[in-house]
Amino acid sequence: MNGVELFLLGRTLMKIGEEALPTEGLGDQPTNVRTVLIVVSDVRAHPGSAIGEIASRTGLPQSAVSAAVARLREAGAIITEPDPRDRRRLLIQPAPAISGRVEQIRSTSIDATLAKVLDTDDPQRVAEVTALLEKLTRHLTPQALTRLRD
Template sequence: MNGVDLFLLGRTLMKIGEEALPTENLQAQPGSVRTVLIVVSDVRTHPGSAIGEIAARTGLPQSAVSGAVARLREAGAIVTAPDPRDRRRLLIEPAPEISHRVAEVRSAPIEDALAKVLDTTDPSRIAEVHALLEQLANHLTPQVLARLRE
C-alpha cells in the first residue's frame, strides 16, 4: 500500500460511513455530514476551542464550522459558552451527557452498508470485514492525527 492507496481507502471508508449513518429528519445538504463529523472529531480532540481555531485546524471555511456547530448544539452533541477572555467568541466542548440523537447516530449499524459495498449477503464475510475495521479503528483513533501535525 502507498499513500495514494491509503488516501483512496480513507475516502472509501468515509463514503461507507456516510451510507451507514441514519439521516431521518435531517435536511439534505451536500457535504454536511462530512463537515459535521470533521468538526465532531476536532472538538473531541481539542475541547475548549473557538470556531476560528477549529476552522484553522480542519481547513474548513469558518461559515461551515459555524453551521456544523449549530447543528451539533441542536443535536446535543456539544455545548458552547462565551470565552471569558473575549465574550464575542464561543468555546466549544463535547456535551457532558450523550443526547438521544447522538446515541442513535453512534449506535447505527454498518452491516447493511458493508453488504452493499461488498455486494454480498454472506454474514460471515460481512462480519470478517467488520472485525477488520474495528481492529483498524482501535489503532487509528482521531487522537493519533495530532502526531501527523507535529
C-alpha cells in the same frame, strides 16, 4: 500499500461511513455529514476551542465550521459558552451527556451498508470486514493525527 492507495481507501471508507449514518428525520441540512464529523472530531480532540481555532486546524472555512457547530449544538452533541476573556467568541465543548440523536447515530450498525458495498448477503463476510475495521479503529484513532502534525 502506498500513499495513494491509502488515500483512496480512506476516501472509500468515508463514503461508506456517510452512507451508513441514519438521516431520517433530519430534513435539509446546510452542512454535509463529512464537515460535521470533522468538526466533532476536532472538538473532542481540542475541547474549549473557538470556531476560528477549529477552522484553522481543520482547514475548513469558518462559515462551514459555524454551520456544523450549530447543527451539532441542535443535535445535543456539543455545548457552547461565551469565552470569559472575549464574550464575542464562543468556546465549544463536547456535551457532558450523550443526546438521543448522538446515541442513535452511534448505535446504528454498518452491516447493511457493508453488505451492499461488498455485494454479499453472507453475514460471515460482513462480520469479517467489520472485525478488520474495528482493529484499524483501535490503532488509527483521531488522536493519532496529532502525532502526524507534530
